[in-house]
Amino acid sequence: MSTDLMPNRFTPGEATIPLRETELIARRDNVLGSSYRLQYRRPVHFVRGEGMWLYDPDGRRYLDFYNNVPSLGHCNxxxxxxxxxxxxxxxxxxxxxxxxxxxxxxxxxxxxxxxxxxxxxxxxxxxxxxxxxxxxxxxxxxxxxxxxxxxxxxxxxxxxxxxxxxxxxxxxxxxxxxxxxxxxxxxxxxxxxxxxxxxxxxxxxxxxxxxxxxxxxxxxxxxxxxxxxxxxxxxxxxxxxxxxxxxxxxxxxxxxxxxxxxxxxxxxxxxxxxxxxxxxxxxxxxxxxxxxxxxxxxxxxxxxxxxxxxxxxxxxxxxxxxxxxxxxxxxxxDRIKEHAHVMGERLRAGLEHLAIRHPGVRGVRNAGLFFGIDIGLDGTGAAGRRAMALEIVNLLRDDGVLISTTGANEDTLKVRPPLVCQAEHVDRFLEAIENALKKAAAPV
Amino acid sequence: MSTDLMPNRFTPGEATIPLRETELIARRDNVLGSSYRLQYRRPVHFVRGEGMWLYDPDGRRYLDFYNNVPSLGHCNxxxxxxxxxxxxxxxxxxxxxxxxxxxxxxxxxxxxxxxxxxxxxxxxxxxxxxxxxxxxxxxxxxxxxxxxxxxxxxxxxxxxxxxxxxxxxxxxxxxxxxxxxxxxxxxxxxxxxxxxxxxxxxxxxxxxxxxxxxxxxxxxxxxxxxxxxxxxxxxxxxxxxxxxxxxxxxxxxxxxxxxxxxxxxxxxxxxxxxxxxxxxxxxxxxxxxxxxxxxxxxxxxxxxxxxxxxxxxxxxxxxxxxxxxxxxxxxxxDRIKEHAHVMGERLRAGLEHLAIRHPGVRGVRNAGLFFGIDIGLDGTGAAGRRAMALEIVNLLRDDGVLISTTGANEDTLKVRPPLVCQAEHVDRFLEAIENALKKAAAPV
CATH class of the missing domain: 3.40.640.10 (Type I PLP-dependent aspartate aminotransferase-like (Major domain))
Known part of the structure; x- marks a missing residue:
């Protein structure tokens, strides 16, 4: 665990990064103060945002289930x-x-x-x-x-x-x-x-x-x-x-x-x-x-x-x-908080359903569209749970979905989509997290 | 002197305020924290800005020689x-x-x-x-x-x-x-x-x-x-x-x-x-x-x-x-700093010329378009100098020109026009401050 308790950070050398991003990271390191942290093993690179989505320079889109600033959608x-x-x-x-x-x-x-x-x-x-x-x-x-x-x-x-x-x-x-x-x-x-x-x-x-x-x-x-x-x-x-x-x-x-x-x-x-x-x-x-x-x-x-x-x-x-x-x-x-409640119920029901099938989900807590999802398999200690949560966050990132971790042991997924998310986004997230859970729980 | 050392503040009851502003001030006091201060004896009320000018609801314009945020002009x-x-x-x-x-x-x-x-x-x-x-x-x-x-x-x-x-x-x-x-x-x-x-x-x-x-x-x-x-x-x-x-x-x-x-x-x-x-x-x-x-x-x-x-x-x-x-x-x-230097020279020359004719100007200091102008008549103490500076600031406000005070005794005029000011604005300011000096120095 890093001294600053931010496990979901980019660490040089940990993963293979495309040349375009490697160059940008090098320029960044050469001019920004080193107190800056990038998220994810393979940092994300965005040039456009719209509603629930962020787009990389190749036009690949990422579902934003993390950013709680653009509550009414990116570039409203x-x-x-x-x-x-x-x-x-x-x-x-x-x-x-x-x-x-x-x-x-x-x-x-x-x-x-x-x-x-x-x-x-x-x-x-x-x-x-x-x-x-x-x-x-x-x-x-x-x-x-x-x-x-x-x-x-x-x-x-x-x-x-x-x-x-x-x-x-x-x-x-x-x-x-x-x-x-x-x-x-x-x-x-x-x-x-x-x-x-x-x-x-x-x-x-x-x-x-x-x-x-x-x-x-x-x-x-x-x-x-x-x-x-x-x-x-x-x-x-x-x-x-x-x-x-x-x-x-x-x-x-x-x-x-x-x-x-x-x-x-x-x-x-x-x-x-x-x-x-x-x-x-x-x-x-x-x-x-x-x-x-x-x-x-x-x-x-x-x-x-x-x-x-x-x-x-x-x-x-x-x-x-x-x-x-x-x-x-x-x-x-637009009755956004009422909408957030309804979407939160849908997401919670989906996660609870998932928890029955996947032992890696230890608990789900939420109010509206602010979720904490505890991760970890039975019999694994704190380090194992933390590693699994981090693995899921990075698998989701590679699958085009953005979240991060929180909690005393950073083994809780922190999920906070913009409040304008719709049923289709919730369902896409549920599908993605199920896939990530399967991969993260599989023996290496 | 107020405990928070801000002489150029609005104090209720000190001056006659039009009804429209009185009502707005009352609403303001009823909802904003009391740590807020308004400037001037008669607060200014603006609804539009453009370049060097701020406009009140009646369309009267004020020359801004004070705000150092919109250096490139209001609403650039x-x-x-x-x-x-x-x-x-x-x-x-x-x-x-x-x-x-x-x-x-x-x-x-x-x-x-x-x-x-x-x-x-x-x-x-x-x-x-x-x-x-x-x-x-x-x-x-x-x-x-x-x-x-x-x-x-x-x-x-x-x-x-x-x-x-x-x-x-x-x-x-x-x-x-x-x-x-x-x-x-x-x-x-x-x-x-x-x-x-x-x-x-x-x-x-x-x-x-x-x-x-x-x-x-x-x-x-x-x-x-x-x-x-x-x-x-x-x-x-x-x-x-x-x-x-x-x-x-x-x-x-x-x-x-x-x-x-x-x-x-x-x-x-x-x-x-x-x-x-x-x-x-x-x-x-x-x-x-x-x-x-x-x-x-x-x-x-x-x-x-x-x-x-x-x-x-x-x-x-x-x-x-x-x-x-x-x-x-x-x-x-647009070579703004070079322009600021030229305009600063013009303003300085005008103020030095003014200082010869008006004993109320005790000193002028500047770099570019940041000016401190010391105010006070010979033989008046610190309180008299402070009062005269404050009087000039408020006379200028009533004449449609915005500045404020600074310094240990707050008897220095603080003058910081947007850097895009032109010769005509400098000249207008010089004319206004000369009028204010005459009025402020005149026996009551």
Whole structure:
């Protein structure tokens, strides 16, 4: 396992790469910082995108079941038209009055529980989480942050320091504490909730004992990098309550689960019936345009705003707002979350059917179109399960289907198709994964 | 003075505001986080932009001599066309191969001294400075950062903590040290260099004495928020040398001065004949599209990349790259920096002429089209000078010209027109500022 915990990465020499890509990789290595990683044993090379598909220079198409930014499909023409139209009119910043910013802000907070009625715009999910940490620390007067044991919350200095998923080489903050999501296998739903609360309470006690105090419980509401965890609904409630008792803020990171991906709900936290203090947004918000936001309660936002100005040059510029506004319009007009729910049910039924026939599928978890599929044959250890998951990801890539891995042991397939996927795409994916499972399970 | 040191902000009740704007401000306050600030006593309201001009809903136009993002003019049609064309083709991320990213990266590093040959893309100047701090801290193994006494380097937690310009309410890092730019007035050029070096050496000594060590000297190469300082060329060299002696990295923040604004040079640091270890980019890079970058030496980038992956979902996406590529093409094709130099000379000559007739102009500093104009009548103290500068900014706003203030006492006018400004715009600005000076200096 690489030090940075990204098994699905390109490693030079591991596989045979065509000359055209070898040359491009060499040029890339010669000019881009080495912190860049390519995905897959044989990296993919795309020059065109449309809806669910990405095309390589030879016109071969790949079914995208991985990218959660273009939720409304690659190169969505309506979003692009809105962006182009606004770019030709004005790209205003937030220090000038412009009605479109206010119109969209009102629409956006209207999709949240009424307590969450203030918004600040950013450009990326990392900026959103970074700002949420600033707000939580200023409001609470404390530094401590509680995250899950494999959490990823961003690339900025402050968010990377609370992202154990980045691996040993990226230093964690002395003020961060990690909590496990689940106790031993086979615990009841009630036990899972108790286990989580107990972990949070013990993190709080430790932070207080050291004089650090608690600023926030920061959690991705579908626990994407912990392996995609959904059930039991409400299992985080006790932990949330414990954090609030000591004045900490509850921050839901909706950068991945937000904007309808979880199917029935617009926001992942709704599944747990928790109303956070701050909610962070990013990725699909502009279907590819760099825009994010922090939505929160007035009291916290006012407390922060009274002390600190926050001026993000590009955050809230009207071109990004136009893209985000078009996204929100389409999400509601086309009933995208309801559609994601229906497609999620179809995919889940297919995977469960597959699990009966294929011992390599150990479990399936999902909310809407965010899936975690646990991989591994009985009797193989952690390394074997991880290797099998990685093998399936690369077999699918060679078969023209894009996914990746997640989880503590990276033996869970991470499947997140654009929300506009149709039955035919789901069926194509099921066929492809069945073939990959057969090959991966066959004796070499 | 407000706690956040932003005098040129809207304060409710200070001036009479038309009903349309009052209503929009009320809606805005009811949905945006209170960390937002509007500029000017009577906020401006824009619905259209074109070239050097911004238009309010009544069609009244304002000459933009302030915004340094749309360097090639508001709503530049060529940049917008490049963006729209790429958005209709593919918005690829950096984990897939795509030639356009590599092509642009090669072009971009080609504009730097040859030692600076690696690039990592971000979405904002804040993200660029934040990443530079991460790299400098990992490479040096130390935490200490030396900045100028009124520096501003961004909105992220880590950059805000090294930005004394944000005011007392935003906590500074225990690892930051501030250095003054200039000693007492009237020192020689040689003395200015010695003064800066002495300040840096004493910051280093203090950081080492406390076991914090030195990660970086981080400086905006035109010292925008310190009041726009240019002369004497090379005055930072001794400080740079001192930081390198102890293993610290030299980071030039080119978010404001970069991409030809300083006239003769593409990058502000070139004036000082210093080759930094890392250079951070943002604002005008995509003429409004959110894109930034860190350009650096291979050794530092490799050291960071070996330990840490850096995956910025939107950073380096091909739509932003297309916008940035179009910007670079136009900058060279239309000889924009040479043009900025010529227009800067015209503006400077006009201001110097004005200074002879108007005692309110105490000094003019510039490189290309980045100007600092010191304001204040003899015998008035700091508060009087600040008030006069603020009055001029607001008189200009009412006359349809946009600028703002900067500097330790915020008594310096900050003037940064888009680089495509023509002689007629310079002359219009000179006429407007002369009128404003007369009014501001007149007894009430």
């Amino acid at each position: 023409p309506e979003v692009n038209a809105a962006m182009a139209e606004q770019a030709s009119r004005i790209s205003a910043n937030t220090r000038y009055l412009e009605p479109r910013l206010v119109d969209y802000a009102e629409r956006l907070v209207g999709t949240f529980p009424q307590e969450l009625n203030r918004v600040v715009f950013t450009c990326t999910g990392s900026e959103s989480n970074d700002l949420a940490l600033r707000i939580a620390r200023l409001v609470s007067g404390c530094e401590g942050v509680i995250v899950t044991s494999h959490a990823y919350h961003g690339t900025s200095a402050a968010t990377a320091m609370v992202s154990p998923n980045l691996g040993d080489a990226v230093k964690l903050s002395p003020a961060v504490r990690m909590v496990s999501l689940h106790g031993p296998a086979g615990v009841s739903e009630k036990q899972a909730a108790a286990f989580f609360e107990e972990q949070v309470r013990s993190a709080i006690a430790d932070l207080n004992r050291r004089g650090i105090g608690v600023a926030a419980l920061l959690f991705d509401s579908i626990f994407s990098s912990d392996g995609v965890w959904v059930d039991p609904p409400g299992f985080i409630a006790g932990g949330v309550k414990a954090v609030r008792e000591v004045g900490g803020l509850v921050v839901a990171d909706e950068v991945q689960p937000g904007f309808g991906r979880t199917g029935k709900n617009m926001w992942g936290f709704e599944l747990h019936e928790v109303v956070p203090d701050l909610v962070t947004l990013g990725k699909p918000m502009g279907n590819g345009f760099p825009i994010g936001a922090v939505v929160g309660r007035k009291a916290s936002m006012d407390r922060f705003g009274a002390a600190a100005r926050y001026s993000n040059t590009f955050g809230g510029n009207t071109v990004g707002i136009a893209a985000a506004d078009a996204v929100l319009t389409i999400l509601y007009r | 049609p060529e940049v917008n066309a490049a963006m729209a064309e790429q958005a209709s083709r593919i918005s690829a991320n950096t984990r897939y191969l795509e030639p356009r990213l590599v092509d642009y990266a090669e072009r971009l590093v080609g504009t730097f001294p040859q030692e600076l040959n690696r690039v990592v893309f971000t979405c904002t100047g804040s993200e660029s400075n934040d990443l530079a701090l991460r790299i400098a801290r990992l490479v040096s193994g130390c935490e200490g950062v030396i900045v100028t006494s009124h520096a501003y380097h961004g909105t992220s937690a880590a950059t805000a903590m090294v930005s004394p310009n944000l005011g007392d309410a935003v906590k500074l890092s225990p690892a930051v040290r501030m250095v003054s730019l200039h000693g007492p007035a009237g020192v020689s050029e040689k003395q200015a260099a010695a003064f800066f070096e002495e300040q840096v050496r004493s910051a280093i000594a203090d950081l080492n004495r406390r076991g914090i060590g030195v990660a970086a000297l981080l400086f905006d190469s035109i010292f925008s928020s310190d009041g726009v300082w240019v002369d004497p060329p090379g005055f930072i060299a001794g400080g740079v040398k001192a930081v390198r002696e102890v293993g610290g990295l030299v980071v030039a923040d080119e978010v404001q001065p970069g991409f030809g604004r300083t006239g003769k040079n593409m990058w502000g640091f070139e004036l000082h004949e210093v080759v930094p270890d890392l250079v951070t980019l943002g604002k005008p890079m995509g003429n409004g599209f959110p894109i930034g970058a860190v350009v650096g030496r291979k050794a530092s980038m490799d050291r960071f990349g070996a330990a840490a992956r850096y995956s910025n979902t939107f950073g380096g996406n091909t739509v932003g790259i297309a916008a940035a590529d179009a910007v670079l093409t136009i900058l060279y094709r």
